[in-house]
Amino acid sequence: MKSEIIRDxxxxxxxxxxxGVGHASVKYIVQTEYLYRISSQEYIGNRHTFTKLTFDDYxxxxxxxxxxxxxxxxxVFYSPNDPQQxxxxxxxxxxxxxxxxxxxxxxxxxxxxxxxxxCSCLWTVPxxxxxxxxxxxxQN
Numbered sequence: 601m602k603s604e605i606i607r608d609x610x611x612x613x614x615x616x617x618x619x620g621v622g623h624a625s626v627k628y629i630v631q632t633e634y635l636y637r638i639s640s641q642e643y644i645g646n647r648h649t650f651t652k653l654t655f656d657d658y659x660x661x662x663x664x665x666x667x668x669x670x671x672x673x674x675x676v677f678y679s680p681n682d683p684q685q686x687x688x689x690x691x692x693x694x695x696x697x698x699x700x701x702x703x704x705x706x707x708x709x710x711x712x713x714x715x716x717x718x719c720s721c722l723w724t725v726p727x728x729x730x731x732x733x734x735x736x737x738x739q740n
Contacts, residue, residue, distance in 0.1 A: 603633075
């Protein structure tokens with residue numbers, strides 16, 4: 601088991617790390633690498649969670665990093681269908697709930713629009729009965 605913190609610079613609107621237009625923000629990414637064995641077959645994994653963990657400050661990233669010192673024996677969760685797919689932590693991250701919630705709202709709205717369009721008979725105005733009468737009076 602080995603882990604490290606990677607500093608990621610992502611720019612905002614151009615410029616280079618605070619020079620020129622825009623500004624750069626720094627994110628810290630904890631990268632892990634672990635070896636695991638299934639039925640005498642060895643695999644190397646590098647995913648901590650299902651999503652990429654990024655932190656705004658070094659101290660918070662270091663808290664996670666310190667929980668995985670080099671050589672630590674850890675539980676690895678892997679897919680029985682594809683053992684090369686593995687993670688160390690299967691819990692859902694806080695930001696994943698926002699994605700699920702927003703996706704649910706959009707699905708609800710899309711379903712509502714779909715069903716309203718399918719029931720368009722509720723919104724159409726039936727033709728008036730007077731059209732037949734008007735054609736008869738026009739012929740006289």
